[in-house]
Amino acid sequence: MSMNRREFLKIAGISTIAGIGGTALAGGLRKGVIEAAQTAPNTDALTGKKWGIAIDMSKLKSEENIKRVTEACHRIHNVPDFSNTKDEVKWIWTETFEHSFPGQEHKFMAEDMKHKPFLLLCNHCDNPACVRVCPTKATFKRKDGIVMQDMHRCIGCRFCMAACPFGARSFNYKNPRLAKNLQEYMNPEFPTRTIGVVEKCTFCYERLAKGLKPACVEESNGALVFGDLEDPASEIRKILASKHTIRRKPELGTEPNIYYIIGGNDYAVVPEIK
Ligand code: SF4
Ligand code: SF4
Ligand code: SF4
Numbered sequence: 001m002s003m004n005r006r007e008f009l010k011i012a013g014i015s016t017i018a019g020i021g022g023t024a025l026a027g028g029l030r031k032g033v034i035e036a037a038q039t040a041p042n043t044d045a046l047t048g049k050k051w052g053i054a055i056d057m058s059k060l061k062s063e064e065n066i067k068r069v070t071e072a073c074h075r076i077h078n079v080p081d082f083s084n085t086k087d088e089v090k091w092i093w094t095e096t097f098e099h100s101f102p103g104q105e106h107k108f109m110a111e112d113m114k115h116k117p118f119l120l121l122c123n124h125c126d127n128p129a130c131v132r133v134c135p136t137k138a139t140f141k142r143k144d145g146i147v148m149q150d151m152h153r154c155i156g157c158r159f160c161m162a163a164c165p166f167g168a169r170s171f172n173y174k175n176p177r178l179a180k181n182l183q184e185y186m187n188p189e190f191p192t193r194t195i196g197v198v199e200k201c202t203f204c205y206e207r208l209a210k211g212l213k214p215a216c217v218e219e220s221n222g223a224l225v226f227g228d229l230e231d232p233a234s235e236i237r238k239i240l241a242s243k244h245t246i247r248r249k250p251e252l253g254t255e256p257n258i259y260y261i262i263g264g265n266d267y268a269v270v271p272e273i274k
């Protein structure tokens with residue numbers, strides 16, 4: 001049995017009751033659920049002021065490594081696979097450097113960097129263009145920086161897809177529940193979606209609520225480091241202070257919170273946390 005609407009909204013609402021999204025979601029919650037979420041906070045939950053991820057591409061050495069990371073996300077989030085580009089739904093995917101970081105390539109770059117598949121996901125931007133254009137508040141920013149997606153509020157207008165400059169959102173042109181992969185296996189603990197709604201990475205809000213790191217991070221063997229960008233003592237902040245990192249399309253001003261460590265293996269040593 002899949003997670004029902006009330007269970008989904010309860011988890012999504014725990015960290016948003018007081019935020020922008022809280023107002024939107026509270027309208028769809030029953031009184032008892034709001035009270036339960038407010039009076040029984042999960043003490044195991046990971047909390048932060050602004051979540052981000054640093055990705056060390058040199059540690060994702062093979063296509064197998066990358067596949068394991070993307071499949072971990074798509075499997076637990078019931079992302080449909082219709083095996084064709086037109087109907088593709090993706091929460092985490094790969095592109096070449098040129099397509100991931102247009103304008104940042106140059107002719108002297110190492111060849112393997114140029115052709116390496118870079119791991120991409122929603123940037124959970126500080127200034128998310130998608131949130132600004134959504135007419136129903138189906139997409140909203142939580143206090144911890146996660147740009148959420150409430151599939152039940154989504155009317156499928158796709159304004160957010162047009163606004164997002166990173167291609168981080170997918171539209172369900174087909175009933176996702178009929179995809180072959182979901183016919184074979186469906187995670188009963190995560191809600192499935194319907195035809196006509198948009199979906200994307202939600203930074204594993206449901207795992208954070210249980211004290212777990214995002215699935216892609218756990219599956220990456222240390223290549224992805226998740227942490228609170230507002231905490232100067234966090235591992236991610238230490239990495240950002242000591243490594244050369246780049247972000248996607250910084251000139252657009254959305255302030256992405258996914259950072260890429262580039263450079264050779266010499267730059268790939270994660271500092272020891274004291
Ligand atoms: S990457 Fe796109 S979908 Fe994600 S927060 Fe930024 S603008 Fe929105
Ligand atoms: S498609 Fe859904 S999430 Fe996107 S702007 Fe429209 S209502 Fe909002
Ligand atoms: S943070 Fe979670 S939802 Fe986002 S890409 Fe990683 S596994 Fe998927």
